[in-house]
Amino acid sequence: MYLDPMMPRLVAAILVVLLLGLSLRAIRQPYVFGYLLAGILLGPHGIALLEDEQILMRLGSAGVVLLLFFVGMEVSPNQLIERWRVAVIGTFLQIIISVACVWPIGIYLDWAPERILLIGFVISMSSTAILSKLLKDEHMSNTSIGQNVLLISLAQDLAVIPMIIVLSLLVGQTMHADTGNIWLQIAGAVSMLLLVAYISVKKTLHLPLKKLLRNDREMQLFAALTLCLGLSLLTGLLGLSTALGAFFAGMIIRAARETHWVSRSLESFRIIFVALFFVSIGMLINLRFIADQWLIIITLVLLAMLTNTFINAAILRSLGETWRDSMYAGTLLSQIGEFSFVLAAVGIQAHIITEYGYQLTVAVIAITLLISPSWIIVTKHMLKIPSTRRDFPTTRT
Numbered sequence: 001m002y003l004d005p006m007m008p009r010l011v012a013a014i015l016v017v018l019l020l021g022l023s024l025r026a027i028r029q030p031y032v033f034g035y036l037l038a039g040i041l042l043g044p045h046g047i048a049l050l051e052d053e054q055i056l057m058r059l060g061s062a063g064v065v066l067l068l069f070f071v072g073m074e075v076s077p078n079q080l081i082e083r084w085r086v087a088v089i090g091t092f093l094q095i096i097i098s099v100a101c102v103w104p105i106g107i108y109l110d111w112a113p114e115r116i117l118l119i120g121f122v123i124s125m126s127s128t129a130i131l132s133k134l135l136k137d138e139h140m141s142n143t144s145i146g147q148n149v150l151l152i153s154l155a156q157d158l159a160v161i162p163m164i165i166v167l168s169l170l171v172g173q174t175m176h177a178d179t180g181n182i183w184l185q186i187a188g189a190v191s192m193l194l195l196v197a198y199i200s201v202k203k204t205l206h207l208p209l210k211k212l213l214r215n216d217r218e219m220q221l222f223a224a225l226t227l228c229l230g231l232s233l234l235t236g237l238l239g240l241s242t243a244l245g246a247f248f249a250g251m252i253i254r255a256a257r258e259t260h261w262v263s264r265s266l267e268s269f270r271i272i273f274v275a276l277f278f279v280s281i282g283m284l285i286n287l288r289f290i291a292d293q294w295l296i297i298i299t300l301v302l303l304a305m306l307t308n309t310f311i312n313a314a315i316l317r318s319l320g321e322t323w324r325d326s327m328y329a330g331t332l333l334s335q336i337g338e339f340s341f342v343l344a345a346v347g348i349q350a351h352i353i354t355e356y357g358y359q360l361t362v363a364v365i366a367i368t369l370l371i372s373p374s375w376i377i378v379t380k381h382m383l384k385i386p387s388t389r390r391d392f393p394t395t396r397t
Helices: 006-026 031-042 053-072 077-082 084-108 113-124 128-137 144-170 179-202 217-237 242-255 259-283 287-292 294-318 323-332 339-349 355-383
Strands: none
Touching: 006 031, 006 259, 031 128, 031 259, 031 355, 053 128, 053 217, 053 242, 053 259, 077 179, 084 113, 084 144, 084 294, 113 144, 113 294, 113 339, 113 355, 128 144, 128 259, 128 323, 128 355, 144 242, 144 323, 144 339, 179 242, 217 242, 217 259, 259 355, 287 294, 287 355, 294 323, 294 355, 323 355, 339 355
16 A cells, blocks of 8 residues: 655644644634744754745745735725825834844944845834734734734835845845836836725726626635736736735725635635745744854844834834834734845845854744744733734634
8 A cells, every 4th residue: 555655744744733723722822823833843953844844935925825815805995095104104214213223233243234234124024924814813904003014014025125126236236126127016016006096996896707606616716716816926927025916806805895705715725824834934943053042042032023113113103103002013013024034035145144144034033923923912911902802712713
């Protein structure tokens, strides 16, 4: 009898995720924490049951796309347009202040300007995946706090493109700053803004083949995937984030008032692929490296999370939010985002940072993602933010 050698590993991995999930549910912790722990345990730096983090990362990227698709179905385009100042001004100030905080440290350590900018860019990013997951679980996607942090996070994702261009120009790698690509990205960004404006004005949209799909659950699945992944592909071809395209696809579904069957068709896919994404992040955490460099890593993690918390809180307070809401929003944005892995990879390829610096950056990013849910829960309790969850845990994760 032939047994696929991957089958025992797959069963063991699913069992580990299940046991960790049930354990965390018992102590009222978010499932994200369990997925990250599973990645640490199962990955190449743990028991090495799963070793190819690149494959898992690619599969997990589909989870981020689906996650943003679901978030888009809960967000009103009119409310997003009303909050444009938060996205544009908030993101710009966050990046500038983050770089300014790193600058004196870089001067003291005799860093080159491009290294100072790289580290500032890295810590200025927040995790769209973590935020989207927590906002959805807490039913906060359509609240003032939820929309503020989501807008800032999405704007940060868009800001990765000019960040890479700036770094490439500083180190003389002008091929990344091709004029044609820049204009393509600008055209893509303008197109997405026009799409939001159109949805806002139109109020209700009609999907093609709507009547044919209504009673065909099998084809509904493929129709939902086509819309979600199709618009993601389009934004990717335009040089933008694929998750951004999925977010706008979700807004189209909301405007078409077809969220019920789309949610039902894709919910299971979303759960599996989002879990894969966070497992792949956990696999990046090198426990031996952390044990050797624990003092500097802990120091950098605390500095990064506290800096992000207070910078974002101060920015949102200056834009008119209350101090309590601003502090909570700052906490939600405190982790370093998954796009910072991309910036770190650009840094080592361009010789802006060394291999040691790259490993240190990856460790700090991954640990902020790991402890972020707990930090948010503690801060929420301290600020006495009322829970918006209908129950815990919800049937969706």
